[in-house]
Amino acid sequence: xxxxxxxxxxxxxxxxxxxxxxxxxxxxxxxxxxxxxxxxxxxxxxxxxxxxxxxxxxxxxxxxxxxxxxxxxxxxxxxxxxxxxxxxxxxxxxxxxxxxxxxxxxxxxxxxxxxxxxxxxxxxxxxxxxxxxxxxxxxxx
Numbered sequence: 001x002x003x004x005x006x007x008x009x010x011x012x013x014x015x016x017x018x019x020x021x022x023x024x025x026x027x028x029x030x031x032x033x034x035x036x037x038x039x040x041x042x043x044x045x046x047x048x049x050x051x052x053x054x055x056x057x058x059x060x061x062x063x064x065x066x067x068x069x070x071x072x073x074x075x076x077x078x079x080x081x082x083x084x085x086x087x088x089x090x091x092x093x094x095x096x097x098x099x100x101x102x103x104x105x106x107x108x109x110x111x112x113x114x115x116x117x118x119x120x121x122x123x124x125x126x127x128x129x130x131x132x133x134x135x136x137x138x139x140x141x
Contacts, residue, residue: 002040002082005030006075007090009045009061012054022090022124031057044078046071046096067097072108079112087117092124 007026010017016024023045030043043061052063065074079087089109093102112119127136 001036001038001086002042002084003035004042004044004079004082004084004087005090006044006087008095009043009063011048012052012056012061020092020095022092022095025124026090030059042078042082042084044075065096067101069097069100069104071096071101072104072111075108076111079115079117084117086120087112088120088122090122090124095124 005026008019008023010019010023010027015027026043030041033041035041041059043059044065045061045063046065046067047063050063052061054061062078064078065071089105091102091105093099096102096105109119109121
């Protein structure tokens with residue numbers, strides 16, 4: 001099975017970074033899941049300086065997209081190349097740039113749906129369910 005994780009990610013051979021708490025979370029998750037020996041695991045993450053593809057902990061790491069409103073276009077190019085069975089997206093309100101990139105995430109999801117790729121999304125953020133009302137929705141889009 002081919003599994004793709006889409007997220008921010010720490011720099012090569014580092015566990016922590018100042019990008020986001022989601023980056024080390026994703027790395028810990030990706031390297032500690034007990035994959036089957038036939039599984040191929042990929043990380044698609046944002047470019048900090050240059051585009052790069054490398055192996056780390058039996059995972060192929062692809063630094064390919066810039067954090068901006070159309071971040072999903074480069075991700076879809078990688079999805080076409082990898083042809084995964086499952087995609088796991090880490091999401092936080094402004095993880096991939098700002099509110100516009102959060103809104104454009106739906107284009108990535110629609111494209112994955114159209115390709116019949118199983119998709120899992122982990123939404124990060126701590127919000128008391130009781131506080132989600134009309135005012136909260138308006139303030140947080």
